[in-house]
Amino acid sequence: MKDLLPKIDQDSLVLINIDNTIITPKSKFFRYNDNPYVNFTKNLYSLAVNDSSVNNSIAQLMQQRQMMLVEKNWGDFINQMKKQGATVLGLQEITTPCNLIENYEGWLYTLLYGLGINFTSKVNDKDVFRFDPTDASAPIFYLGIIFTGNTNKVKSLIEFLKIIPKEPSKIIVFANNEQDLKDMNSYLRNVDIEYYGIEYLGWQQLQGSPDLEVAKLQQSTLLNTGQWLEDDVAAKMLNK
Numbered sequence: 001m002k003d004l005l006p007k008i009d010q011d012s013l014v015l016i017n018i019d020n021t022i023i024t025p026k027s028k029f030f031r032y033n034d035n036p037y038v039n040f041t042k043n044l045y046s047l048a049v050n051d052s053s054v055n056n057s058i059a060q061l062m063q064q065r066q067m068m069l070v071e072k073n074w075g076d077f078i079n080q081m082k083k084q085g086a087t088v089l090g091l092q093e094i095t096t097p098c099n100l101i102e103n104y105e106g107w108l109y110t111l112l113y114g115l116g117i118n119f120t121s122k123v124n125d126k127d128v129f130r131f132d133p134t135d136a137s138a139p140i141f142y143l144g145i146i147f148t149g150n151t152n153k154v155k156s157l158i159e160f161l162k163i164i165p166k167e168p169s170k171i172i173v174f175a176n177n178e179q180d181l182k183d184m185n186s187y188l189r190n191v192d193i194e195y196y197g198i199e200y201l202g203w204q205q206l207q208g209s210p211d212l213e214v215a216k217l218q219q220s221t222l223l224n225t226g227q228w229l230e231d232d233v234a235a236k237m238l239n240k
Contacts, residue, residue: 010085013168058097064228075116119144170194
């Protein structure tokens with residue numbers, strides 16, 4: 001990142017994936033290392049394919065769990081890129097559970113703002129707009145965050161580049177998913193835009209692993225009651 005920073009200027013568009021790139025849950029239930037529950041959320045999404053009611057559990061989890069920055073300096077890093085003239089935006093995929101959260105865009109913006117994350121808040125002198133006003137499922141720009149709507153991240157980027165008055169000379173993408181970066185590269189290598197894809201896996205380096213008794217209680221409580229218990233609350237219930 002230090003080598004890339006001097007190259008970022010007013011002709012740069014920076015897109016940063018949000019989940020597990022900028023923010024991650026506080027609970028050790030979601031830590032990467034030595035954790036049999038690491039795929040819990042992914043497994044819920046798999047179950048939801050055949051049982052749509054599972055989406056309610058995912059939405060409840062998203063709303064209730066406490067979040068933190070993966071890296072404490074993310075806010076300063078974003079501000080520095082903005083200071084150098086870059087347009088710096090968050091990029092958030094919309095899944096079915098997101099649509100179950102009232103004003104999801106505002107909810108996520110408020111969460112990030114509370115953690116000191118401030119993206120470039122306006123594009124085309126607008127702070128909130130839908131890419132295609134006639135399509136209720138089209139991507140949305142909301143105070144610096146691109147929400148994909150019913151499309152994917154690459155298609156959202158393609159549509160965004162059509163909207164902005166001047167195409168950037170370089171695009172920098174931070175993501176924790178290698179496939180996302182490959183998909184971006186597949187498109188951007190066909191256009192005259194310099195591209196840097198950075199796979200950022202900071203969340204996998206976070207210390208800690210769950211207490212298995214605590215994690216078992218957290219899982220069962222969420223699935224049975226729709227309530228998420230943070231680590232300290234669950235431990236207290238178990239007299240730990």
